[in-house]
Amino acid sequence: MSAKLSTIDVAALRKEYTLRGLRKADVDSDPMRQFGKWFEEAVAVQPAEANAMTLATCTPDGKPTARVMLLKGFDERGFLFFTNYASRKGRQLEANPRAALNFFWAPLERQVCIAGALERVSREESDAYFHSRPVGSQLGAWASTQSSVVPDRDWLEARLDEVTERYRGAEVPLPPTWGGFVLKPETIEFWQGRPNRLHDRIQYSRQPDGMWKLERLSP
Ligand SMILES: Cc1cc2nc3c(=O)[nH]c(=O)nc-3n(C[C@H](O)[C@H](O)[C@H](O)COP(=O)(O)O)c2cc1C
Structure with missing residues (x-):
């Protein structure tokens, strides 16, 4: 690259992941319970904004955007967040109600990658959360x-x-354009950093019968 924009040798920044591994035998058969376990561990080591996540959305013609959001709950429906329905992401989700979420918990050398379809939550649920703020x-x-x-x-x-x-x-x-979305996961991947970039990746995919299939992915 020609222009020097920083004194930092960016290419030399790297870290070896050594904390622990992740085996299929270690994880819960239900990915939401597994997420709950990892989330509790994340909050314990990173209480400030362990619920911060990247939300990636896409226009129907394939132009993606991503931004950081706060997770405001998770339950049997999926992952909950609140925003302005008329915002860029809100309009994208209206036209193309599919998205991906990513959590990166550096102190644990972990990420969770989630993808699925979205639905708006009820006005009652949005109202209750809005007034808790x-x-x-x-x-x-x-x-x-x-x-x-x-x-x-x-x-x-x-x-x-x-x-x-x-x-x-x-x-x-409650503003008419403000409210919650729930992302209903179709895939959830749990990623644990390992030495020599041979990371552990366990992916759950929802099957047509509603059951979850567990597979190990190559790093
Ligand atoms: C830590 C953090 C948390 C955020 N949480 C939210 C949130 O929960 N809801 C929201 O609408 N925007 C949140 N934002 C702002 C978004 O990143 C973004 O700027 C905004 O939603 C507009 O995005 P859009 O123009 O792509 O629709 C947060 C930003 C940061 C850095």
Whole structure:
């Protein structure tokens, strides 16, 4: 490469993964229970934002985008997050309701890769979560036209002042364009870093009868 943009030798940055291995015999037959086990271990070593995950979405004509989101729950339905339905990702998911999620827990040398189809959660569920958030975040959701181009920071601050005034002394209602999605997993891969880049990868794929098939993938 010609132009030098950093003094850091990026190509020399590498780390050997040595903590532990992962065998088919070690994992739960249910990937959501296995995720729960790894998630608890992640929160124990990385309490700040162990629930941060990359969400990748795609337009129907194949243009992908990815961004970091916060996981807000997981249960028998799948993985839950909240956002603005009119945002770039919201519009992509409307047109193409499929996505991938990725968690990377560096202290554990682990990642989890998830893919599946999405559904909006009920308005009741979105409302309950919205009102569990700090009031400042509720007002911020009203002020933001997420993903649209705005003139400047002052324009945003003015919108926040306006909605703060509008809802002073009142409950902030759930914005019509704000709510949750649940990603219903079709594949979930548990990745454990190993020495010499010979990592362990155990993938669960949902079968037509609803059962999960477990396979080891090559690193
Ligand atoms: C740690 C972290 C957590 C975030 N959590 C959320 C979230 O839960 N929901 C959300 O809409 N955006 C969240 N964001 C902002 C998104 O990364 C993104 O900027 C925003 O959703 C707009 O994405 P889009 O334009 O692709 O729709 C988070 C960002 C970071 C860095």
